[in-house]
């Protein structure tokens with residue numbers, strides 16, 4: 023069964039950003055955590071709780087629906103896969119995703135889309151993140 | 159910079175609202191952090207002008223491993239200390255290092271003075287000088303909130319700022335970094351204040367491509383494993399540094415009531431264990447650290463009759479519990495947290511504030527100062543009166559508070575009480591009365607901090623106390639720590655980052671240094687700092703230790719004054735000799 027990323031234990035989060043550093047490095051070959059597909063932030067100042075913005079793996083992905091070039095294709099289990107060569111960097115997917123999980127990589131002129139690869143899950147020291155098996 | 163052979167320095171001139179960027183190949187051999195920051199201070203300082211002159215520089219730097227390896231989390235600041243008049247250095251965690259890295263800089267040098275209160279916004283795309291007039295006079299929490307609301311980038315930015323103490327140039331005012339971290343010691347808050355600089359916000363999305371992902375990530379994972387799966391760092395995550403309270407208390411090493419005692423009858427009531435059980439609500443991390451050693455404690459306060467409570471959360475650690483707890487005779491965790499909150503909001507250094515107040519308590523009792531001076535009934539254990547006094551320090555309400563706002567050294571000059579002023583090398587003492595190596599170490603350390611060379615650790619682990627061994631340890635450890643701090647590795651991870659590990663990490667990102675390079679670096683930094691100090695008129699000739707430290711037993715019993723003086727003399731001679739050799743080699 024395919025797996026998707028879930029961030030359902032964020033109360034345990036330390037705010038170490040290791041998940042983001044890992045995603046930026048492994049998936050985007052970059053040290054800048056702005057390139058990460060998972061985004062951890064506080065709800066407003068460090069005194070508040072941490073939250074993670076992640077792709078929620080829609081079965082009917084709005085991002086793919088609006089893409090004019092079919093650069094985003096449905097992935098088994100939910101969410102999408104990006105075909106870089108087809109992307110024209112129109113940014114339509116960014117606003118179509120209502121959970122705010124997609125943002126642009128302006129250096130490479132493509133959107134940063136979560137692959138549900140689980141690299142962040144393996145490096146989180148507090149088990150805030152998990153991979154969940156889902157039906158296709 | 160990662161993947162280059164230069165250090166990218168951002169120069170900011172507040173007077174003319176201008177910035178300049180230089181790519182400095184010559185600084186590359188100082189690696190980063192303390193190495194680069196000390197060198198930039200040496201270059202930019204004006205040795206004949208006072209510390210708070212607007213021409214004096216303020217430097218912040220990070221290192222090549224910053225953020226991209228586990229627990230490499232610190233940013234380093236250097237400046238001329240308004241507190242000691244000599245070399246000033248301070249380290250802070252939080253998000254600042256990440257933000258500077260992401261903005262694409264290795265170091266920032268700030269000079270000049272803004273015409274009006276200003277806050278700086280620095281990103282990879284812009285440098286802006288913004289109006290902070292309305293923020294002048296606000297506490298650190300409020301300023302943080304305003305900037306958070308006005309500026310973009312939650313999650314990616316770092317906001318650093320001063321409180322009233324910094325604005326009023328209190329020489330032990332600090333800079334608050336991202337709510338729970340600080341550039342604490344030696345008065346960097348006053349340096350901000352003297353430049354009309356209320357705050358800085360830094361963030362960026364600079365492209366930082368990885369040259370050899372395989373090597374880098376392999377090394378990253380190895381270190382990550384060591385950090386999270388061995389017990390090298392377990393203590394910092396569990397009780398945190400406050401676990402020291404019980405340990406030190408049991409061996410007569412916990413400074414209590416202005417060091418009238420080295421063991422506290424209420425130590426159990428304010429121990430790390432008690433904090434964890436009664437007050438701990440969460441732990442958080444600096445960016446890039448999987449440990450999470452920042453312990454947040456909560457207390458509630460009745461602000462009105464009829465069960466009207468507010469709850470307040472502040473971070474605590476060993477030094478704070480010592481300086482604002484045992485040293486002032488405070489008996490409960492709730493009260494310690496309440497004092498911490500006051501110090502926090504005012505933007506003061508916790509250690510210096512506690513030590514100054516402990517001295518004032520005794521000076522009042524002995525009649526060196528009066529109730530008219532203190533405007534509060536300072537008495538060991540009396541939390542509410544200390545809280546009043548803290549606000550008075552930040553506000554500098556009268557002549558007495560003005561004087562103690564310039565530190566204990568100034569206070570003693572005017573009011574006396576030198577015998578019980580807990581000063582080492584002009585800086586207020588840290589929370590260890592362990593013995594000779596600590597006393598010597600804090601006195602001679604580059605910034606008069608217990609962290610310079612960890613003398614306290616020597617005292618606690620030594621089997622016997624040989625003079626030569628103490629001197630060796632203090633010098634060797636300080637040079638070794640200069641390497642760690644030039645890389646901005648958190649000192650809590652020092653067991654993880656032994657030399658082979660450091661070299662592996664450097665090599666994996668294309669910095670092909672060797673063990674000899676590291677040794678050379680440690681030496682260069684050690685003596686560069688000394689050179690700066692000498693140029694500023696520093697000398698330990700005729701140095702006198704406060705009487706009190708010989709009257710109260712340490713782990714090794716009462717210290718012998720002659721022995722400590724002898725150690726100091728030996729240290730000076732040895733370092734002078736080495737310094738001569740180093741200078742000749744330059």
Ligand code: SF4
Pocket residue numbers: 085088089090091092093094104108109110111112113114115116132133
């Ligand atoms: S940015 Fe690329 S992936 Fe997103 S909608 Fe436009 S073409 Fe499709």
Ligand code: SF4
Pocket residue numbers: 076077078079080083084085086100101102118119120121122123124
């Ligand atoms: S990116 Fe957003 S819209 Fe697209 S699948 Fe994920 S959550 Fe749904």
Ligand code: SF4
Pocket residue numbers: 034035036037038039040041042062072074145146147148149150151
């Ligand atoms: S790695 Fe885990 S603990 Fe760290 S920020 Fe990400 S979710 Fe939070």
